[in-house]
Amino acid sequence: MSIALFVARRLGRGLVTILFAVTVTFLLLRLLPGDPALAVASPNTTDEAREALLVQYGLDRPLIVQYVLYLGQLLQGDLGTSFTQSVPVVDVLLERLPWTLLLTVTSLVLTVVIGIPLGVLAAAHEHRFLDRFVQVVGVTGQSLFVPSIGIVLLLVFGLALGWFPIGGATGDNVYGAAWYGSVVAHLVLPAVSLTLIQLGSYVLTMRGTLIDALAADHVTLARANGLPYRRILWKHALRNALLPATTLIGLQLGFVVGGAVLTETVFAYPGIGRGIYEAVTQLDFPVLQGAFLLLAVTVVVVNMLTDIAYGFLDPRVKAS
């Protein structure tokens, strides 16, 4: 199969996945109890005024009409207007997107940078104390729940020690170079929380695949040839073991996005996740549709890139 055909197929699958995500999101939101007019109107609003709001939001039309109109808007690159804020959804998302990117990318980098060496360390010391210790840490990390970690970190490092701020992404009225210091200080606790919950998967996957790789024939041959163990580990075994870890980055992205929603909520971090939380309480359909579309596209694109990268890294995948 040519590279062009391979990429085209992945693109096609990605588009179908996005259409599926758009449709499911659209339908699920309309299955939610309550209606957006009730969520935003004051208690003394009359039924007529509520109905007028529904008309204004376009929710008085049949579902299929709403769906077709929504798809038409999307094809023109229009995500609609927020019910509650009366501003374009694109503006709402663009204000929040940089913070979510900063948080998720930072935690992904931290996870890979810490997780892979820890996995190597465990595999190199298989069945010894260090291996068991790393496994316990990995399994514990997988079992953790963001809000629980968040509260502990806030209590210890925010309140008791006072090292980091309690919430937000920057301090008030901080400008120039000081702004970067403030951003980093506010990023530490949410990024650590998000890293801790992902770390286990990387450590355990890396450990398992590296142990398999270390048992492979070419590694045995390298040993028989008298190559130093460190060189065998890092040059011969690790290269093969890295392939599943590459896949894991793509697979984990959805998990990271889900984790980001909780993390941003716990730490009042002003990203898309916190925006979703607030839009759900207000039943702001356009913002929710836009946010989920953005997240779906991100996950699909990263998975697609991972697939394509995998295809380049391992010719057997492309051939199949």
Added chain:
Amino acid sequence: MRLRRAGAIVGAVAVVIALGACAPQAPPGASTDPEADGGTLRIATTTDVVNFNPLIGNSRSDSWVTGLMYPRLLSVGDDGSKQPELATGWGYVDETTGWYEIRDDMTWSDGRPLTADDVAWTMNAVKRDAPSGTFTGQLTNFESAEAVSGTRVEIALTQPDSSVVEEIGFWGTIVPRHVFEPEGSVADFANAGGDDGWVGAGPFVLTQVQVGQSYTLERHEDYPLVEGGRAEAARVVYRVYPDINTEILALRSGEVDLIANSLPPAQVDRLADTDGVEVAEVTGLGYSHMTYNMDQPDLARTEVRQALAHAVDYDAIREVVLQGQAVSTLSSPLMPVLTDYHDDSGTEYEHDPDLAGELMESAGYVRGADGRFPVSFRMIYPLQDPVTSQWAQLVQDGAAEAGITLDLQGTERNTYLAQTQQGDYDIYAGNFAIMDDPMTNFALSYLPGGAINYTHVDDPELSALIERAARTFDEEAKIALMQEAAALVQEEVYDNVMYTQNLYLAHSSEWTGFVSKPSELLSLVNPVSIASAHRVPEQS
């Protein structure tokens, strides 16, 4: 090698310069040194501001932040009576014409005077465009407003209404005509600041928004409602936190100076004993209640509603769940805080499970072998309200003691609102944050078709009393009619009003001078309070 190193240094410097250029710069109008000129008051809230247009917004954060920019005609005292704010006088020319006299010394932050024209235009625009905020709901009997002079506004009513002048005055927020009119419908205008920023006439004006985390307001140098003619603090920053517990952490760590949300009962004593924190009591102006849906045939019977009312242990709710931080309303919708209206000779429904059982038997219900009557009722309540969630359990236990089965259905907010609106419940449990005007409250709660008539009551005698009170301009006669109506509500259990919760707010002991107003809407964060707050002078 040297070349590569030099390239790396040049690259690093370029990155630093590029990053420096990307960092945000101070917005125009920001104080250069707020700490030297009154300081920055940092306030915690739990939700973002959704709307900067005060005519649309309904959330607490919307009201608190926009309330610092856009004045109301009237404020409210601890007894629910209306007090002057932008308006210095108000009343009726005749039964269908009201008037307000407004201050002549208020200016918008762009230097233009705030006149009666702004007031009249705002009222007419809200009537015309019907934005979703609370103001619109007050304009049912409002026809139009006219600025008859620079400081006097007269409003024409569609029918006699003895409450509407005060209600419009309190709930109506005044916006600058010269900013809002060019934007078309006030129901659609986002008021997002634009290129020229915000224009307000309150003690502070918004200058910077960091979505999801903070809202910065700078002092408006002309605010004659406080001593000195301007606010004490140079700047106010509202910061957003996910919940009250995180807000408390932020207060204790010194990240904020005041929590705008009232404290949960269990946190009050704990925080009062915390160094560096002070807890202030604020009068509640709302109530918690249960209503029995009379569309349900069993609940249409007075004895059944009375039985349910006598099955509740009200003292336990107030003492255990609310830790004594609540006042009995004596089962009347005319709460004790409304001193002119409250009848203190009344008595609360007695907690008497035996009497409740007898009332059920007198209504023809026969206990089964298990001692239970063959009826069950579904009670809805909002899960996000921990206090109601707790007392709902006590209500269920009390009913069980009387042989009546209650099925509790706690749901998230939107489901709860939908169930309420559709009448999809037997018993509704909830609370109203602010019931400042008894007349309006009675009309909305007990007239057929009233927006919050959750009992679905349609009693001609009660309706006649309420409608007569609405047309009565003599205060004493109106109070007498309202008390008669309240007695009927209690006797027939058209509403089971249980308590008014006292509110407690926490602030740093480094700040003082707050001016408390009733209800969580105003509390310590009303504009006069925030303008009066100042740092405690350092002891030399």
